[in-house]
Amino acid sequence: MKLKNLSITIVAAGLIAASNVALAEKIKIAIGHQSMCTDTYTAGIIVKELGLLEKYLPKEGKYADAEYVVSWADYSSGGPITNQMMANKLNFGVMGDYPLIVNGAKFQETESLRTLYVAGTGYNMKGSGNAIVVPVASDIYSIDELKGKEVSTPVGSAAWGMLLKAMQDNKIASADYTLKNQSPAVGAANIAAGKIDAHSDFCPWSEIMEYRGTGRKIYDGSETGVPYLHGVVVREDFASQYPEVVEAFIKAVHEAGEWVRKDPMQAVSMLEGWTGVEKEVLYLYFSKGGHLTLDPTIKQPWVDALKFNHGVLVDEKSIPPLNFEEWITEDFLKTAYSELGVDYAADQAMMVDPVIANNDLPMEIWHARDGVSTYDSPAAFLKAMAEMRSTGAKLNSTYVYDIETGLKLFGKTAFWVKAGDSFATFMRKGEAEVFASTNSGSVVSFDEAIATFTTDG
Numbered sequence: 001m002k003l004k005n006l007s008i009t010i011v012a013a014g015l016i017a018a019s020n021v022a023l024a025e026k027i028k029i030a031i032g033h034q035s036m037c038t039d040t041y042t043a044g045i046i047v048k049e050l051g052l053l054e055k056y057l058p059k060e061g062k063y064a065d066a067e068y069v070v071s072w073a074d075y076s077s078g079g080p081i082t083n084q085m086m087a088n089k090l091n092f093g094v095m096g097d098y099p100l101i102v103n104g105a106k107f108q109e110t111e112s113l114r115t116l117y118v119a120g121t122g123y124n125m126k127g128s129g130n131a132i133v134v135p136v137a138s139d140i141y142s143i144d145e146l147k148g149k150e151v152s153t154p155v156g157s158a159a160w161g162m163l164l165k166a167m168q169d170n171k172i173a174s175a176d177y178t179l180k181n182q183s184p185a186v187g188a189a190n191i192a193a194g195k196i197d198a199h200s201d202f203c204p205w206s207e208i209m210e211y212r213g214t215g216r217k218i219y220d221g222s223e224t225g226v227p228y229l230h231g232v233v234v235r236e237d238f239a240s241q242y243p244e245v246v247e248a249f250i251k252a253v254h255e256a257g258e259w260v261r262k263d264p265m266q267a268v269s270m271l272e273g274w275t276g277v278e279k280e281v282l283y284l285y286f287s288k289g290g291h292l293t294l295d296p297t298i299k300q301p302w303v304d305a306l307k308f309n310h311g312v313l314v315d316e317k318s319i320p321p322l323n324f325e326e327w328i329t330e331d332f333l334k335t336a337y338s339e340l341g342v343d344y345a346a347d348q349a350m351m352v353d354p355v356i357a358n359n360d361l362p363m364e365i366w367h368a369r370d371g372v373s374t375y376d377s378p379a380a381f382l383k384a385m386a387e388m389r390s391t392g393a394k395l396n397s398t399y400v401y402d403i404e405t406g407l408k409l410f411g412k413t414a415f416w417v418k419a420g421d422s423f424a425t426f427m428r429k430g431e432a433e434v435f436a437s438t439n440s441g442s443v444v445s446f447d448e449a450i451a452t453f454t455t456d457g
Helices: 002-023 038-043 045-050 052-056 079-086 097-109 158-169 184-193 205-212 236-241 243-262 264-275 279-286 300-317 331-340 344-349 378-390 429-438 446-451
Strands: 026-033 067-074 092-096 115-124 131-135 150-153 178-181 198-201 215-220 228-235 363-367 371-375 395-401 408-410 415-419 422-426 442-444
Touching (some): 026 045, 026 079, 038 045, 038 092, 038 115, 038 228, 038 243, 038 279, 045 052, 045 243, 045 264, 052 243, 079 092, 079 097, 092 097, 092 158, 097 115, 097 158, 097 228, 097 300, 115 331, 131 184, 131 205, 150 184, 158 198, 158 228, 184 205, 184 215, 205 215, 205 279, 228 236, 228 300, 243 264, 243 331, 279 395, 279 408, 331 344, 363 378, 371 378, 378 395, 378 422, 378 446, 415 429, 422 429, 429 442
Parallel strands (some): 026 067, 026 092
Antiparallel strands (some): 115 228, 131 198, 131 215, 363 371, 415 422, 415 442
């Protein structure tokens, strides 16, 4: 009897164990990201490559026996991510401001499907990140000169939205130019080959073209006067079922930003290997004074900017309405921050304005062997450049700042003004010319500015 009872006990225990195994839930987490869009990296490629989501996924309570299956899908722009989310092939999407709006509006247009905007990734308060580029040899220097020209952009992207806004601001009707839908890679290739008059794209494609010497900016997103931002959307049905997974994702986004800030040079070197984007271009975005401020918090000015951008699309393309109050939620953010022990309100209140934050930041020379050196004045910077060139030193890149916007620029693409013995740097030719005129100066090339400090210059 005792053996029989023991046998029954063992069998019963086995059945319970088998039952528990059978009931162990397999949770599929599918994320759409963009490895060629720098402002998505802290919710995309960095989280993926460092395994940060797995680090924070819940493993207690109802998740004690959960089996996680995490998959990443890489896209060239935000539009296709929305399509895949609507098809229930993706749970999370990481994209820019205009694609985010389209995402929320398209889902709300359905009878039952919804997404939630749950976190940011990064921003540029002035709107820089998107830009319009022309071939480097083009004689076009102003957006006004695009009338009658062919302009390409990834339709549905943040750069597409910026282009529409820029054209509206400059009274250029859609009938005044030919708009072509081209992916970032195709648009950049056509700029290099001189097959398109201009191409509008998001970060870091304009800077890729500048760095490679194939393209030149004629319009920067900062001219729209609207902040540039990216963020994370999640299907509402997934978020309702697995709220702790959403919070885990946000914790991963936060750590990704901290990882970049801790050592930008290490970050850009590793990101170059993961994405193929040159580290010198990435440094322009992620170094101190760079284009992007990495920040998951949702700030009221960002909400206002998204509402404004929705209005731009309504005027231009008649997209569906979007109830922002239902779409945007800070609940997951606040819980994630609380569990990380980070002050959400303090981070939310912090805003980085490049004009203020980058004031008096030093110019930089990235020596291939010796790394980055800094210079407190244009004269010291140019003198160092002249000395390094005289020795035949290999230089990876140089960085200066636009005195109008505070934005970081490549030294070789900035417009330099020489006024007496002083120098100033500008992002836009027009502003450089005005400054030169009012200060009895002249616009000079980078090489001409350096030549001032050569021994025989």
